[in-house]
Amino acid sequence: MQGRYVHQELVRFTHTDPAGYVFFPRFFEMFQAAVEDWFSNCLGIPYAQRILTTRTGFPTAHIECDFLRPCRLGDVIGFELVLEAVGRTSYRLRFDGRVDGELRLRATLVIVSIDMQQGRPQPFAPDLRERMEAYLRVCQEGNPE
Amino acid sequence: MQGRYVHQELVRFTHTDPAGYVFFPRFFEMFQAAVEDWFSNCLGIPYAQRILTTRTGFPTAHIECDFLRPCRLGDVIGFELVLEAVGRTSYRLRFDGRVDGELRLRATLVIVSIDMQQGRPQPFAPDLRERMEAYLRVCQEGNPE
Amino acid sequence: MQGRYVHQELVRFTHTDPAGYVFFPRFFEMFQAAVEDWFSNCLGIPYAQRILTTRTGFPTAHIECDFLRPCRLGDVIGFELVLEAVGRTSYRLRFDGRVDGELRLRATLVIVSIDMQQGRPQPFAPDLRERMEAYLRVCQEGNPE
Amino acid sequence: MQGRYVHQELVRFTHTDPAGYVFFPRFFEMFQAAVEDWFSNCLGIPYAQRILTTRTGFPTAHIECDFLRPCRLGDVIGFELVLEAVGRTSYRLRFDGRVDGELRLRATLVIVSIDMQQGRPQPFAPDLRERMEAYLRVCQEGNPE
Numbered sequence: 397m398q399g400r401y402v403h404q405e406l407v408r409f410t411h412t413d414p415a416g417y418v419f420f421p422r423f424f425e426m427f428q429a430a431v432e433d434w435f436s437n438c439l440g441i442p443y444a445q446r447i448l449t450t451r452t453g454f455p456t457a458h459i460e461c462d463f464l465r466p467c468r469l470g471d472v473i474g475f476e477l478v479l480e481a482v483g484r485t486s487y488r489l490r491f492d493g494r495v496d497g498e499l500r501l502r503a504t505l506v507i508v509s510i511d512m513q514q515g516r517p518q519p520f521a522p523d524l525r526e527r528m529e530a531y532l533r534v535c536q537e538g539n540p541e
Numbered sequence: 542m543q544g545r546y547v548h549q550e551l552v553r554f555t556h557t558d559p560a561g562y563v564f565f566p567r568f569f570e571m572f573q574a575a576v577e578d579w580f581s582n583c584l585g586i587p588y589a590q591r592i593l594t595t596r597t598g599f600p601t602a603h604i605e606c607d608f609l610r611p612c613r614l615g616d617v618i619g620f621e622l623v624l625e626a627v628g629r630t631s632y633r634l635r636f637d638g639r640v641d642g643e644l645r646l647r648a649t650l651v652i653v654s655i656d657m658q659q660g661r662p663q664p665f666a667p668d669l670r671e672r673m674e675a676y677l678r679v680c681q682e683g684n685p686e
Numbered sequence: 687m688q689g690r691y692v693h694q695e696l697v698r699f700t701h702t703d704p705a706g707y708v709f710f711p712r713f714f715e716m717f718q719a720a721v722e723d724w725f726s727n728c729l730g731i732p733y734a735q736r737i738l739t740t741r742t743g744f745p746t747a748h749i750e751c752d753f754l755r756p757c758r759l760g761d762v763i764g765f766e767l768v769l770e771a772v773g774r775t776s777y778r779l780r781f782d783g784r785v786d787g788e789l790r791l792r793a794t795l796v797i798v799s800i801d802m803q804q805g806r807p808q809p810f811a812p813d814l815r816e817r818m819e820a821y822l823r824v825c826q827e828g829n830p831e
Numbered sequence: 832m833q834g835r836y837v838h839q840e841l842v843r844f845t846h847t848d849p850a851g852y853v854f855f856p857r858f859f860e861m862f863q864a865a866v867e868d869w870f871s872n873c874l875g876i877p878y879a880q881r882i883l884t885t886r887t888g889f890p891t892a893h894i895e896c897d898f899l900r901p902c903r904l905g906d907v908i909g910f911e912l913v914l915e916a917v918g919r920t921s922y923r924l925r926f927d928g929r930v931d932g933e934l935r936l937r938a939t940l941v942i943v944s945i946d947m948q949q950g951r952p953q954p955f956a957p958d959l960r961e962r963m964e965a966y967l968r969v970c971q972e973g974n975p976e
Contacts, residue, residue, distance in 0.1 A: 409867065412703060413702065415657050420564045420601045420604075421567070428566065428843070432629065444842070456565045456608060460603060462603050469704055469883060470883065512560050553722055554722065564844065566956075573699055586759070593760065604935075613738075615732070709863075710890070711857070718854075728883075746898060749898075751896065752893050753891060756950065
């Protein structure tokens with residue numbers, strides 16, 4: 397866990413609309429992909445396996461998002477993941493999306509841990525909590541913007 | 542223009558994730574569809590034609606969304622469109638998503654009118670402004686919640 | 687069950703690519719939607735309910751598709767569903783996609799009935815088989831093209 | 832250009848349906864991504880730049896696809912790209928999708944080069960043709976299956 401995790405996405409045909417820009421719902425698919433890779437590659441908890449074996453789900457409960465400048469076909473967006481808070485059953489994660497260093501969009505998601513059988517919030521598993529708290533410290537120490 | 546416009550979406554396979562719930566980025570596709578139909582069917586301004594003939598775009602600049610309860614395969618979501626404000630080059634639209642009368646999600650989007658050639662905000666066309674202001678009045682008169 | 691079922695789709699922003707045409711994977715989402723509505727509205731078997739209550743799935747095993755002419759934002763595509771064959775655990779369904787009567791694309795899908803627990807083909811439920819055979823007759827009698 | 836190009840896709844939440852399998856239209860988004868990366872990384876022709884600067888499009892005209900075994904959340908699919916033929920204005924490309932060496936799906940697409948202004952087929956640019964012919968030879972020499 398060395399510094400803030402950055403998830404990269406190449407803007408593809410799949411993402412773009414008739415204006416040639418990323419169609420905004422596609423950004424949310426990118427956020428989901430970013431979370432999956434952050435779990436697997438940074439926190440060391442394989443996302444798919446965790447979901448399939450423990451029947452835990454991580455739905456999004458709240459979103460705020462500012463689209464500052466559009467992203468186009470061929471752009472490579474780097475989403476920096478900034479963990480802002482970790483509660484008992486939810487965490488708040490910010491995504492700073494940049495292209496060539498320029499901030500294009502910023503989103504904050506509140507994501508909840510649920511028991512998929514019952515559909516109710518459940519506390520994070522101990523290993524996940526530990527890793528998230530470590531990452532929270534990385535973000536708090538982190539590089540000034 | 543008789544009361545608030547409600548856009549209906551049947552939750553399909555396309556929308557749902559391995560937990561059997563709507564995968565949250567799909568809601569934003571639904572919001573976009575709701576706006577398109579609201580233009581065409583309620584405001585009387587055919588969305589596709591307007592975009593293709595005037596090279597005006599309507600990207601989303603800001604989103605806030607609360608997911609209160611999940612939606613499942615087979616649910617019919619009614620999105621009530623509440624216009625909250627109309628500015629010179631942008632408007633703020635709220636989506637109250639209900640299933641059988643129960644509020645499942647609520648989102649507010651700020652949507653901007655842009656000149657697609659230049660990528661800059663441009664004032665609403667007079668006919669669009671007029672219709673939006675009429676709809677704004679419908680929403681303000683509207684049923685208290 | 688009066689004649690061949692036609693499923694209509696309005697081409698939206700969601701569907702279109704930077705060239706302004708429907709991005710081809712979106713057609714397959716339309717086919718899936720068409721099948722769901724055909725089950726529910728024409729065969730009289732509510733698709734979502736059937737899947738959720740019986741744990742039967744209907745994955746696609748084979749696809750052939752010709753894209754003859756592009757479809758654009760604002761086009762209304764009518765997909766005529768032509769049932770070509772019904773086997774013990776699968777059926778073959780053709781989609782003729784037309785805009786203003788002009789054939790734009792034609793696809794044939796082989797769709798299988800499976801037991802979702804085991805992931806194995808299973809014979810159609812009797813009521814579904816009966817309705818499909820009735821629809822097969824409708825298609826065979828059907829209007830010459 | 833060293834051997835056949837393999838495009839890898841991790842199966843994510845975005846791709847999967849309520850049965851936990853990849854929802855089949857998502858495979859076509861993967862094929863499109865595979866083509867984009869094959870152009871950029873293997874043929875040495877940056878896909879996005881080529882499209883944006885020359886107004887050339889590469890729509891799909893024909894598809895045949897067999898889904899042999901399902902793919903699940905967390906699977907890594909390797910799509911081997913086998914160029915089968917190159918014509919004046921179109922090429923035929925096969926995708927062999929494997930997970931851990933096991934063939935899960937096989938698709939063949941015919942993809943056309945068009946002038947996006949006119950919407951008409953146009954011959955491949957010389958550099959693209961040259962690279963495709965080189966790749967065709969790689970595939971023909973290629974490993975017997």
